[in-house]
Amino acid sequence: MSLMTSWVAGADEPGCDFPLNNLPYGVFDDGRGPRMGVAIGDFVLDVGAVDHGLEPALFAAPSWNAVMAAGPEVWAALRARLTELLGQAEHRAAVAPHLVPLEGVRLLMPFAVSEFTDFYASKNHAFNVGTMFRGPENALPPNWLSIPIGYNGRASSVVVSGTEVTRPWGQLKGPQDEMPRFAPCARFDLELEMGAIVGTPSQGMVSVAQADEMIFGYVLLNDWSARDIQAWEYQPLGPFQAKATATSISPWIVTAAALAPFRAPTPKRERELLPYLREPGPMLYDIDLEVALAPEGGEESVIARTNYAEMYYSAAQQLCHHTTSGCAMRTGDLLGSGTISGSTPGSRGSLLEMSWGGKEPLELPGGATRSFLEDGDTLTLRGAAQGDGYRIGFGACTGKVLPAVPQPDWTKD
């Protein structure tokens, strides 16, 4: 696959995140109210306003859920029609009036999240975290090589890129403390992840192949994490308030169709998987990922680079496993991949790993250091699949850390 050319300004430029090959879906507001849009070059197309050839009802709400629920045939028809409208110059006169410059629009949540599930499926991440807590011999939990471990997160805290994130309060208890106290989180962290979005719903068990077909697209995802809250609360039932402050996603849903040329295999299995989890073909994607941190008023620097193909389990395997119990999956369900870490120090997807639990603070340009996030820090996730002369970009997933709110009266002695 090579660059597909478009008449829209910027779309054919090298390094453009949104060439005609991409066509990611979002929701934008240019001051005239929120509408469904597709990014192309330096513009967003007001997709409901053009002759898309589909039911107008699919574009009535400012959210992609109705299109997602409509299923793969509609997805393919819309993509084909948009490729035609934005690729062939004969449509320019009809379509150009509905292009809005990206610069200046506000991007909103591209879909309504039904439920949010987060996984723990990068082996390097699980190994790093396990080593810190239990030593390298017992780093991986016994089930890890057999199950794509997941837990249910909180959909109400999923926010779109650009939303500021307020440092949470919570119960904290250090290993030396006799009793817990209620205080602002002191070990606030990021988690670099990809999010897979369920398009078509299911009832009962589905196979890995069926699960893969249910996935509408992908976003970048930062699962903000309060490590000190987590350490005290998570036994025996898992993370709860430590993960409920915010989960940021990038504003554009990059479709599975756009990513198809970038399929990558999961790594060689260290333990044979049960048959239901075996993949009929490569189901990961080769997507370069990076995390950048900018202190308040300071310069941004990249603190990690990795790739989605580092995962041990694909989103299709995770979704398949999610349905084994008969659990119904719905349009708008969001599945976080789990923190994506590579095998080298520069490729770790969380500050917990980068600073090795705070023991080896990260050095930033200008002399500042970070063990965990400080107030005023802005984090930006970026990602793109690199094609032959083009890229499938995700746009940025950014969020600034605000100080904790003042202590409410009812929390005081």
Added chain:
Amino acid sequence: MSLMTSWVAGADEPGCDFPLNNLPYGVFDDGRGPRMGVAIGDFVLDVGAVDHGLEPALFAAPSWNAVMAAGPEVWAALRARLTELLGQAEHRAAVAPHLVPLEGVRLLMPFAVSEFTDFYASKNHAFNVGTMFRGPENALPPNWLSIPIGYNGRASSVVVSGTEVTRPWGQLKGPQDEMPRFAPCARFDLELEMGAIVGTPSQGMVSVAQADEMIFGYVLLNDWSARDIQAWEYQPLGPFQAKATATSISPWIVTAAALAPFRAPTPKRERELLPYLREPGPMLYDIDLEVALAPEGGEESVIARTNYAEMYYSAAQQLCHHTTSGCAMRTGDLLGSGTISGSTPGSRGSLLEMSWGGKEPLELPGGATRSFLEDGDTLTLRGAAQGDGYRIGFGACTGKVLPAVPQPDWTKD
């Protein structure tokens, strides 16, 4: 408070679950489509069809979410108006045509569940389970007396009473097995719980008192649990597929207003709570609960009796804790109390406890025994607050266990 009399047949009978004091909210279908209803005596009132004095839009959807979102003033106004219409004989002519006999209607989900959180907040239950796994000295996790431990469950699997529950498949690995296998659950269990339903939403931290005011009402809740799936999957991130097959709720939302005369205190604290979790007054309720089991074609027998006031943490405390991280709560959020167990063998809320992990099978009338649930078993939860000459009943929460589905091809070697 004593019995409030009604002109509706059955409402003043001793032992009636639905006297005028109760007025629980549900959704019913008598063959003419689903509508919002209130139970009274032997009938359900088609509440949208009478002169309720509120916005008709609140009764447009067959779900109580719009009323729940409208807040405490609307809740009080509706309750006052229904009390008038169903209590004063002068309204009989206008209202009676909109009463439908309860016998013969199908009861549907009374509200749309936004998200489902399940807690672990009965000390006897936590102690029993902990004793089985870690011995009595280490039975309670270190955080248990400080935190109302909770985890996010799956809203898509919440079903209304009467829905049959299919035994799940899952990854199982016994302590002696070298590798896991994919098989139907062999340790399928119930969990006797109460569910609290969030009416008014919140953004940011709320106090226990504010949380209590956000709660619209309560239901009985059976959180079906696959103990063998849970044992293998739950470390380190908590229960996932073990709890995703089904969660059954009783069909009537019993309002906090109806339960107000039955307030009960949480027990004496064994460790002082942090200030934010302290209650300004009694926030539990005195609600008698029971579980009955009927084998296929066999007789029903009560296998457990307990009371909601056995909880260590109230729903208000749980909801308050849920918001500490800044987690937004929404109309329709459902909070499971956690399994409710008393201190005696006959008051345990799960078969895991009743059969002590399968070591002491429960004897049923007629000679059958149960360690865990068998196909064809029907479970029924019942509950009521006992007033002076009346009761606030919840109606039954029932579910029959169906055999696992045949093994799908893709799960075979």
